[in-house]
Amino acid sequence: MKISTEMLKGVLEGIVLQIISEGETYGYEITKNLNDHGFEDVVEGTVYTILMRLEKQQLVTVEKKKSSLGPARKFYQLNDAGQQRLTLFWKHWTFLTAQMDHLKEDHHV
Amino acid sequence: MKISTEMLKGVLEGIVLQIISEGETYGYEITKNLNDHGFEDVVEGTVYTILMRLEKQQLVTVEKKKSSLGPARKFYQLNDAGQQRLTLFWKHWTFLTAQMDHLKEDHHV
């Protein structure tokens, strides 16, 4: 299923943070990961802009490593600020889903 | 709690659709409703732009009625297209939350 672009806004950054938190990874891999796990239409360009944003906000550390396959990869890792941001993201997400659940239930009451 | 602006994008329109589907209502009331139910920081301007959008997309019918209290109100009701859109919205939302749940779980596995 295709998730509407707008519904991803503000969520995708959190998703990327979560993926990075699960272990050092790089842009291309993240994109594949997303595409294979329900976010079919997220393209490289989108992921790279998010990664740049994260770097700019100093939520991640970056390390360039040579690859055995193709050009060098930029590996990302969460730093403390990134971890905190991720925690905050899940907090917001949990709150939002709770509100949405109420809204949905009310309809049937 | 304050939900980040960006996280609301693409969701708020669905929320407004849901609220309208629960019974004829108008902009000002919708805003109050939102503010009282977890969406504290949504302002009138935002709601009215959404309502205009819904009207433009012909998802709602509009009826102006005099109020005993203040100026006339524009009452909104979902039409068939609006109902379909709402159903689609919940479908997308459910799918997204499912993906997010997987993502969250994977972390702890």
Add this chain to the structure above:
DNA sequence: ATTAGCTACTATGTTTTACTATGTAGCAGT
């Protein structure tokens, strides 16, 4: 009657975010 305060809708401009589209470049296998 005039002001203040709540109700109610409208309009303009800004910011953020994801997408489209395109380009660059390394390396492997044929």
Add this chain to the structure above:
DNA sequence: ACTGCTACATAGTAAAACATAGTAGCTAAT
């Protein structure tokens, strides 16, 4: 040499929610 996959980068666009301001009706107190 050429194709295809890997990998990163970026300029431009569109959509959505926001801030802000304005218009206007009605009620009640002064």
